Amino acid sequence: MDGDKVYRTGYLITAVIVFIGCWIYCIGTYGYLVGLGVGWLPSMIVALIVSVFWPLIVLGVVGAIFTVLR
Numbered sequence: 196m197d198g199d200k201v202y203r204t205g206y207l208i209t210a211v212i213v214f215i216g217c218w219i220y221c222i223g224t225y226g227y228l229v230g231l232g233v234g235w236l237p238s239m240i241v242a243l244i245v246s247v248f249w250p251l252i253v254l255g256v257v258g259a260i261f262t263v264l265r
Contacts, residue, residue, distance in 0.1 A: 202250075206246045208249075209246040210242045210243065210245075210246040213238075213242040213245050214241075217237065217241050218238040220238075222234055
């Protein structure tokens with residue numbers, strides 16, 4: 196598997212997870228009508244920015260797991 200394909204796959208998976216999580220947060224914070232109607236826009240922006248750094252997120256999660264298991 197090419198390195199570019201690995202990065203792109205991780206980027207897409209992270210973007211989807213972050214987008215859904217942020218959108219749920221917007222709905223919970225701002226209510227059903229505003230959160231559902233307009234919350235997708237900030238959720239998309241956050242997902243696109245955070246997904247660029249997905250390898251750092253994976254390293255942080257792996258480090259946290261090793262810290263807890265010690």
